[in-house]
Amino acid sequence: MNSDVRQLREMLQAHDPARRVHPDASSLPVIAQRIIDETARPPRTAVRRWSARRWLVAVSVTAVVTGAALAVTVVMPPDDVGSMQMGATRALAFTEDGDYVDVRIMDPDADPRRYRQDFTARGLNVDLQMKAVSPSLAGKMISVSSPARLVTYGSDGGFEVRDTDEKNVRIEGIEDESGCGDMWCQAGVRIPVGLRLPITIVFGRPARPGERYEITGDPTARGEVLEGLTLRNRTVAEVEALLRQRHTTVETYYQAPPPPSPGSGGWDFSEHVIRSRDVPGTWYVHEAFGGHDRNTVSLVVDSRPR
Numbered sequence: 040m041n042s043d044v045r046q047l048r049e050m051l052q053a054h055d056p057a058r059r060v061h062p063d064a065s066s067l068p069v070i071a072q073r074i075i076d077e078t079a080r081p082p083r084t085a086v087r088r089w090s091a092r093r094w095l096v097a098v099s100v101t102a103v104v105t106g107a108a109l110a111v112t113v114v115m116p117p118d119d120v121g122s123m124q125m126g127a128t129r130a131l132a133f134t135e136d137g138d139y140v141d142v143r144i145m146d147p148d149a150d151p152r153r154y155r156q157d158f159t160a161r162g163l164n165v166d167l168q169m170k171a172v173s174p175s176l177a178g179k180m181i182s183v184s185s186p187a188r189l190v191t192y193g194s195d196g197g198f199e200v201r202d203t204d205e206k207n208v209r210i211e212g213i214e215d216e217s218g219c220g221d222m223w224c225q226a227g228v229r230i231p232v233g234l235r236l237p238i239t240i241v242f243g244r245p246a247r248p249g250e251r252y253e254i255t256g257d258p259t260a261r262g263e264v265l266e267g268l269t270l271r272n273r274t275v276a277e278v279e280a281l282l283r284q285r286h287t288t289v290e291t292y293y294q295a296p297p298p299p300s301p302g303s304g305g306w307d308f309s310e311h312v313i314r315s316r317d318v319p320g321t322w323y324v325h326e327a328f329g330g331h332d333r334n335t336v337s338l339v340v341d342s343r344p345r
Contacts, residue, residue: 130144130145130146130149130150130153130154130157131143131144131145131154131157131158131167132144132145133157133161135232136229138231138232138233139211139229139230139231139232140161140163140229140230140232141213141227141228141229142227142228142229142230142240143213143226143227144178144227144242147169147177147178147242147243147244147245148244148245151167151168151169154167154169155167163230163234164234164235164236164237164238165230165237165238165239165240166237166238166239166240167239167240167241167242168239168240168241168242169241169242169243169244170241170242170243170244170253170254171243171244171245171246171247171250171251171252171253171254172243172244172245172246172252172253172254172255172256173246173252173254173255173256173258173263173329174245174256174262174263175219175220175222175224175256175257175260175261175262175263176219176222176224176243176254176256177243177244177245177262178242178243178244179215179219179224179225179226179242179243180212180213180224180225180226180227180228180240180241180242181223181224181241181242181243181254182240182241183198183200183210183212183228183238183239183240183241184238184239184241185200185236185237185238185239186237186239188200188201188202188236189201191207197209197210197211197212198210198211198212200236200238202236208231208234208236209231210228210229210230210231210234210238211228211229212225212227212228212229213225213226213227213228213229214226217261218260218261219256219257219260220256220257220259220260220261220263221257221259221260222256222257222260224243224256228240246333251331251332252329252330252331252332255328255329255330255331256329257327257329258287258327258328258329258330258336259327263329264285264287264329264333264334264336265281265282265285265287265327265336268281270324270326270327270338271324271325271326271345272323272324272325272344272345273323273324274320274321274322274323274324275318275319275320275321275322275323275324275338275340276320276321278324278327278338279320282336285334286334287334287335287336288334288335288336289315289335289336289337289338290330290331290332290335290336290337291312291330291337291338292312292313292314292315292318292337292338292340293308293311293312293313293337293338293339293340294311294312294313294339294340294341295325295326295339295340295341295345296311308339313340318340319342321342322340322341322342323340323341323342323343323344323345324338324339324340325339325340325341325344325345326338326339326345327339
């Protein structure tokens with residue numbers, strides 16, 4: 040037994056990277072006091088200057104009596120160059136970019152109070168709401184509104200909010216490179232630094248086990264049940280066979296709207312539900328919507344292809 044212990048000790052000593060280090064005993068009280076002082080200080084917000092397409096590695100080293108504990112945090116920066124400020128408990132990431140501040144979700148499951156605290160700390164009157172969504176919309180911005188004010192959506196993903204003095208305030212979306220299929224979404228939002236208007240931003244969060252989707256995405260988008268499939272102009276029988284392969288069922292069938300014509304109004308799908316037994320397999324699928332339950336979809340169908 041003693042021989043085994045001795046061999047183990049000699050092996051550990053041979054592979055000890057600090058075996059040749061001989062600290063000055065007189066300096067130990069100074070080092071110990073420095074560690075105590077550093078530990079007692081409140082955490083500081085890290086401020087770094089981003090460089091496009093680079094990784095930031097923040098390393099925190101805490102010395103202990105028996106060794107050293109090394110914690111490494113790797114953060115992927117946004118594409119735009121700016122300065123990012125994040126605390127240890129931040130639910131949002133703010134990136135200053137000229138007269139705007141870019142806002143992105145860092146923790147979709149955070150307590151809503153944390154979002155309000157983050158915005159309030161920057162002097163912004165923003166109500167951020169999180170809705171349970173299907174996978175392709177999780178962590179994405181879905182809409183922007185402002186109480187009792189007109190919000191106009193632009194084709195470039197931006198918004199114009201009409202102020203009380205009839206001036207338009209520009210709010211911009213941050214393009215999402217991963218995309219959301221046929222659904223509109225953005226990776227974040229760019230808010231003017233001095234904005235004082237109250238605005239409401241809706242972001243998607245992952246649905247919890249057993250929770251229905253409040254907002255559904257394109258079922259063929261990345262991460263969805265029918266990812267990568269093309270359904271348009273396939274017969275209902277063909278699409279139903281594909282759904283069975285993906286263990287997916289049809290939640291609702293909708294009648295497709297007639298061809299657009301001048302002066303025709305909007306089409307309310309909820310008023311044009313078709314019973315499944317009344318949908319022949321020879322009909323064609325025009326469009327697909329995500330269902331409100333996991334592994335379900337809704338199909339827009341008609342007797343003729345689109």
